Structure formats: C-alpha cells, structure tokens
Amino acid sequence: MGGSNTDLQEITRERDLYGKLLDLGAADEVEQLLQGALSLMVECAGARRGYIELDEPSRSGAAPRFWVAHGFSQSDIQSIRASSSSGVIAEAVATGATIVTASALEDPRFRDRGSVRKNSIEAVLCAPIGTTPTLGVLYLQDRDRPGRFPEEVRLLAERFARHLAVLADRLLIRRRVRDEEDATRPxxxxxxxxxxxxxxxxxxxxxxxxxxxxxxxxxxxxxxxxxxxxxxxxxxxxxxxxxxxxxxxxxxxxxxxxxxxxxxxxxxxxxxxxxxxxxxxxxxxxxxxxxxxxxxxxxxxxxxxxxxxxxxxxxxxxxxxxxxxxxxxxxxxxxxxxxxxxxxxxxxxxxxxxxxxxxxxxxALAERREDLADLAAHFCKRVCAENGFPHLVLSPGARMAIEAAEWPGNVRQLCNKIEAAAARAAGEGVPQIERRHIFPEADTSTSSAPEERASTLQEAVHRFQGDMLRKTLEATGWNVIETASRLDIARSTIYNMMKVHGIPRPRTG
CATH class of the missing domain: 3.40.50.300 (P-loop containing nucleotide triphosphate hydrolases)
Structure with a gap:
C-alpha cells in the first residue's frame, strides 16, 4: 500500500512538472523561457544555485548569447562562464553526457581546476541541452541536503533538458528570422x-x-x-x-x-x-x-x-x-x-x-510601429528590475492592444503606460500584463459611462477606433474584406483590432 502511494506521488509530481513545462512553451522570448525553466528546475531538484546558458552552434563568441542564473553572485557567474572551456560545463558539452558529482572539490576530474578550488564547489549536476550540436547546459550546484544529486534528479534533469532544447530551438529560429529582418543590425x-x-x-x-x-x-x-x-x-x-x-x-x-x-x-x-x-x-x-x-x-x-x-x-x-x-x-x-x-x-x-x-x-512612433512590441517588452523588463517586481511579461492580448493603439506622446507615453501597467499587474500578483492593465479605462467591467472612461486623448482615440470598426463591420454585413477596403487597412489588422476591442463576430443561423 505504501509503495502504491509513493508511486502515485511520483506520477503526480511528474505530471505537475510536465504541466509546468508545457506552460513554458507559451514563452515568446528566449530569456523568458530560460528564466522560467531555471526556476522550475532549481525547485524540483532541491538545488540552492542554478545556471542555464544557451547559444547557437553557428555563433562563436566569448560569452553565450543567452544565460540566466539563480542564487549566484555576479562574480560567481563570471567564474562559471570563465571556466566553461575547461571545467564541469566543458566536460558535459564535450561528452554530451550529464555530469554528477557529490563534490567537485574532491572529484579527480575537476579538483585541480582553479575555479573549483576557489569556490569550494561541492555537489554539482550539469546536463547538456540538445545533442549534436549541443545548444547549452543546465547547471545545478549545492543541494538543500548533503551528498550528490540523486539518480531520480539526474533522470529528471535529462528529460527536462531534452524538452527544453525543443522549445529553445523554436525560439532561436524565431529570433534568427527576426534578426535577419532587423534593418538596424548592420x-x-x-x-x-x-x-x-x-x-x-x-x-x-x-x-x-x-x-x-x-x-x-x-x-x-x-x-x-x-x-x-x-x-x-x-x-x-x-x-x-x-x-x-x-x-x-x-x-x-x-x-x-x-x-x-x-x-x-x-x-x-x-x-x-x-x-x-x-x-x-x-x-x-x-x-x-x-x-x-x-x-x-x-x-x-x-x-x-x-x-x-x-x-x-x-x-x-x-x-x-x-x-x-x-x-x-x-x-x-x-x-x-x-x-x-x-x-x-x-x-x-x-x-x-x-x-x-x-x-x-x-x-514619431507612428513611423516605426514595427518597434512597438520590442519597446514595450524592454520597458516591461526595465520597470520590473528597477522596482523589484516579479518577472512580468506582456500577454498576446496586451501586445495586440499596444500595436493597435495610437501613441501621440510617442516613446515616452508608451513607457509611462507600461510602467503603470506593470505596477497594476504586480499589485494583483499575476504573471502577465494584460490589456486591462495598460488600458484600464477601456475595461467595461469597472466603468460603464463612456464619458467616464475617456479622460485622455489616447483613451478617446482608442474608443473611437473600436466604435468605427464596429460600425463599419455592421455596415458591410461583417464582410472583413470590404471593411478592410473601406478603412484602408490590412485584413489581418481588422482581425487583430476585433480581438483588441473585444468585438465578437455574430453567429449566423
């Protein structure tokens, strides 16, 4: 009976882990994915410190392009990265195998490494992310309990690293495409x-x-x-x-x-x-x-x-x-x-x-609308760091709302809106900034009178867009092609604006 309970707990734990891993699949930036993945793995492994680095095989730089750390000081991180050519990380990358040791300080493979002696490194688990070629590593150091990381943690880390490689590869490809479309890159x-x-x-x-x-x-x-x-x-x-x-x-x-x-x-x-x-x-x-x-x-x-x-x-x-x-x-x-x-x-x-x-x-920002999403994400990251907010990201709905809105105050106005939205989201304890956090005046659940909701030019323009879109859709019998033609905008923009303004297509029949 006791064994059955143990098995059930193990199944439940793995189910919860994979559920959280699937949630990470919604990340649309590499940094966001790695931050969530490291937090999850440190918790599951009972590690005190963790580090993930990721790079593209075609890129040869002195430092990995993407990395996140947990529990390490800045000097610790520099030491880990400096020793990546000859230490535990290098061994995992070279062999393609997970490295587990109860004490790197006593392990004959690593005890002579300067960084190991300097930092008195004990329990370590280092699993490669991806195979042939390796994209990066998952590095865990120091346990809550004495001794080496147990076998079940090693197996968990390897499975986790395999799934993480798939998710990371997708985002790296997207980033590569975006870089190729970056007119500012050269x-x-x-x-x-x-x-x-x-x-x-x-x-x-x-x-x-x-x-x-x-x-x-x-x-x-x-x-x-x-x-x-x-x-x-x-x-x-x-x-x-x-x-x-x-x-x-x-x-x-x-x-x-x-x-x-x-x-x-x-x-x-x-x-x-x-x-x-x-x-x-x-x-x-x-x-x-x-x-x-x-x-x-x-x-x-x-x-x-x-x-x-x-x-x-x-x-x-x-x-x-x-x-x-x-x-x-x-x-x-x-x-x-x-x-x-x-x-x-x-x-x-x-x-x-x-x-x-x-x-x-x-x-003006109206002349560089392609930059809206990048600017909003940048301001979101900055305001969280400056104010000690938990890590927040913009939801897909929030991004569409930003891209559909007009910004007469340009970058400064966008920055102020994101700062206020981050404060609202952090106050609610939610992980994402939603449309209602950015445009609370457009949230009909908290205000009913239009004149109460439109107190600024930005808010009035936002409401005017929604009213005009709805009236044009009704005038064309909800023909999106005709609506796009009359408003002189792309069909894809019509669909995005319908989502942003909460305009559902009426059911027929």
Missing amino acids: LRERLRADRIVGRSPALAAVLREVVAAAPSHVNVLLTGPSGTGKTQIARVIHENSPRARGPFVEVSCAALPETLFENEMFGAVKGGHSSGPVEGKVTAARGGTLFLDEIGELHLNNQAKLLQVLQSKEYFPLGSAKPLTADVRVIAATNVDLKAAVERKAFREDLYYRLDVLTIRVP
Missing part, C-alpha cells in the same frame, strides 16, 4: 547603441546618420516630435564619439530662467556671485558633450550669448575678466520648427545655422 555592428530599442527601417535611417555624425566634432541638431527619444540618440552620438570618455551634460533650455542663464551656463568665480563660486554647465562638460534640449525655448537675449560661445569658443564666468575655452561639442534638440521660428523672429537665424551643421530627424 549599423549596430558599428555602434555602441544598446540603449536604442527597435529594428525598423525608420530607426535604421536615424542610426545611419548617427554613424556619420559620431566620429566628428561638428554640432548636431536633433529634430522631431516630443517624446521620441532625442536624448537617447544624443547619448549614443556622445558614446560613439572621440569625446566618449568625457562627460555628457544635459541642459533643459525650457527650464532655464532668462535672468539665470549666464550663471547656469557659464558659472561664477569667487566674488562674482552672492552664493560663492559656481561651476557652469559649459565647464562641467569640458572634454565631453553639452546637450541643449528644447533649444527652441531659449530666450532671444540668451540666444545671443550662446551664439557668442559657439563662434569664439570662449566664455566668461560671472565676475571674471579672464575667458575660458569652451572645450565642448554641442548637440541641440528641438520639437519645434526652428525655420518657422526664424521667420517669426522668435529664433536667431545666425544661431540656427550654427546649430544646423548636421541635422538628424528622430521619427
């Missing part, structure tokens, strides 16, 4: 641009200009709507320039009071200012880049003072009779039409031409 190989998210042709056009601008010392003018990420582009230009080792100093011209311009920009010497010596922004940016945001908001009187610095490359701190050299590169940004401002006499023409040496237009 430009990223020439730039340090990790902070720039997206792969659209519109973004590639911007990076192409950045490649041209970065190596020089000429002034750059960034134009484009508010919220498009001009500050990020300015930082990328700086980080890829000869001045990359110098400071990047940002000045909001809109926030500079007219009477404090000289004090803020040029500083003051002792005795030249009531509050003592002040280091100005030009001095702070010496050897680096001075980024003048919202340059179109600078008062006319102060435009003349800035022009003098750009022309002479010299400036005088308040109270000083001795000029200082302005050793800075200037990048300016504006969301207003400076040419029109020049015609209105609201902006100096001579300053405009000083700034407009090399102009880069940063596109």
Whole structure:
C-alpha cells in the first residue's frame, strides 16, 4: 500500500512538472523561457544555485548569447562562464553526457581546476541541452541536503533538458528570422547603441546618420516630435564619439530662467556671485558633450550669448575678466520648427545655422510601429528590475492592444503606460500584463459611462477606433474584406483590432 502511494506521488509530481513545462512553451522570448525553466528546475531538484546558458552552434563568441542564473553572485557567474572551456560545463558539452558529482572539490576530474578550488564547489549536476550540436547546459550546484544529486534528479534533469532544447530551438529560429529582418543590425555592428530599442527601417535611417555624425566634432541638431527619444540618440552620438570618455551634460533650455542663464551656463568665480563660486554647465562638460534640449525655448537675449560661445569658443564666468575655452561639442534638440521660428523672429537665424551643421530627424512612433512590441517588452523588463517586481511579461492580448493603439506622446507615453501597467499587474500578483492593465479605462467591467472612461486623448482615440470598426463591420454585413477596403487597412489588422476591442463576430443561423 505504501509503495502504491509513493508511486502515485511520483506520477503526480511528474505530471505537475510536465504541466509546468508545457506552460513554458507559451514563452515568446528566449530569456523568458530560460528564466522560467531555471526556476522550475532549481525547485524540483532541491538545488540552492542554478545556471542555464544557451547559444547557437553557428555563433562563436566569448560569452553565450543567452544565460540566466539563480542564487549566484555576479562574480560567481563570471567564474562559471570563465571556466566553461575547461571545467564541469566543458566536460558535459564535450561528452554530451550529464555530469554528477557529490563534490567537485574532491572529484579527480575537476579538483585541480582553479575555479573549483576557489569556490569550494561541492555537489554539482550539469546536463547538456540538445545533442549534436549541443545548444547549452543546465547547471545545478549545492543541494538543500548533503551528498550528490540523486539518480531520480539526474533522470529528471535529462528529460527536462531534452524538452527544453525543443522549445529553445523554436525560439532561436524565431529570433534568427527576426534578426535577419532587423534593418538596424548592420549599423549596430558599428555602434555602441544598446540603449536604442527597435529594428525598423525608420530607426535604421536615424542610426545611419548617427554613424556619420559620431566620429566628428561638428554640432548636431536633433529634430522631431516630443517624446521620441532625442536624448537617447544624443547619448549614443556622445558614446560613439572621440569625446566618449568625457562627460555628457544635459541642459533643459525650457527650464532655464532668462535672468539665470549666464550663471547656469557659464558659472561664477569667487566674488562674482552672492552664493560663492559656481561651476557652469559649459565647464562641467569640458572634454565631453553639452546637450541643449528644447533649444527652441531659449530666450532671444540668451540666444545671443550662446551664439557668442559657439563662434569664439570662449566664455566668461560671472565676475571674471579672464575667458575660458569652451572645450565642448554641442548637440541641440528641438520639437519645434526652428525655420518657422526664424521667420517669426522668435529664433536667431545666425544661431540656427550654427546649430544646423548636421541635422538628424528622430521619427514619431507612428513611423516605426514595427518597434512597438520590442519597446514595450524592454520597458516591461526595465520597470520590473528597477522596482523589484516579479518577472512580468506582456500577454498576446496586451501586445495586440499596444500595436493597435495610437501613441501621440510617442516613446515616452508608451513607457509611462507600461510602467503603470506593470505596477497594476504586480499589485494583483499575476504573471502577465494584460490589456486591462495598460488600458484600464477601456475595461467595461469597472466603468460603464463612456464619458467616464475617456479622460485622455489616447483613451478617446482608442474608443473611437473600436466604435468605427464596429460600425463599419455592421455596415458591410461583417464582410472583413470590404471593411478592410473601406478603412484602408490590412485584413489581418481588422482581425487583430476585433480581438483588441473585444468585438465578437455574430453567429449566423
């Protein structure tokens, strides 16, 4: 009877494990899959620490392309990866067999390895992921109990690794296809641009200009709507320039009071200012880049003072009779039409031409809709890390809602929406961000009156889209082809919008 109960518990445990493994199959990013897989395996194996790395056989790099860790410090991870060519991981990859040892510190195969001695590594289980060629490894270290990992854990880890290889291979293929469609990829190989998210042709056009601008010392003018990420582009230009080792100093011209311009920009010497010596922004940016945001908001009187610095490359701190050299590169940004401002006499023409040496237009989010999903996923990951939220992902419905919506506030608006949505999802204790978290105003379960739900332009546009789609579908007798033609959008978009706005097709018969 006792044996039957044990067998039943084992069957139940394996059933639950495979159920969770199947749930991992819903992951649409490699990192998401590996994070879930490692958490599950560490729990099932009773391990204190775990590590998974994954790479593509065709890629030969110093570090694996994808990896996740549990219970290891950053230095521990570096040690594991540094020893992958000669330690336990290397043995598992070379032999294609699972390595199990009660104590790597005493095992003759590994005890002479420097990393093993340094970290006093005891119980280890390392199973290869995939066969001929190996995609990566599942590495477990240190048990909750003394001794080696038991045989049933080894068998479990091997079965788990086989299933994980299938799921990972699918996502690697998808990632490879996406990389091939990435218009920015050849430009990223020439730039340090990790902070720039997206792969659209519109973004590639911007990076192409950045490649041209970065190596020089000429002034750059960034134009484009508010919220498009001009500050990020300015930082990328700086980080890829000869001045990359110098400071990047940002000045909001809109926030500079007219009477404090000289004090803020040029500083003051002792005795030249009531509050003592002040280091100005030009001095702070010496050897680096001075980024003048919202340059179109600078008062006319102060435009003349800035022009003098750009022309002479010299400036005088308040109270000083001795000029200082302005050793800075200037990048300016504006969301207003400076040419029109020049015609209105609201902006100096001579300053405009000083700034407009090399102009880069940063596109609105509407011009790079292909980047919406990547941006949303990036902001989701970042906000979770910054706020200590559990790992959250965007549900398919949430992604479709994001892609169907309009974003007049551009990248900044999308970022704010995702931050708020992550906070709502984390507060509910759910693993996914749903459409209702992003657009709570559209959740009819919590609000009934349309005028109550539409409090912003974004919300009004979202509701208008749904109303217009429903009316057009009804007018065409729910003919999707005709509806797509009338609205001048693709059929696939119609289906996506029907899901996003919760519009079911009426049953016939």
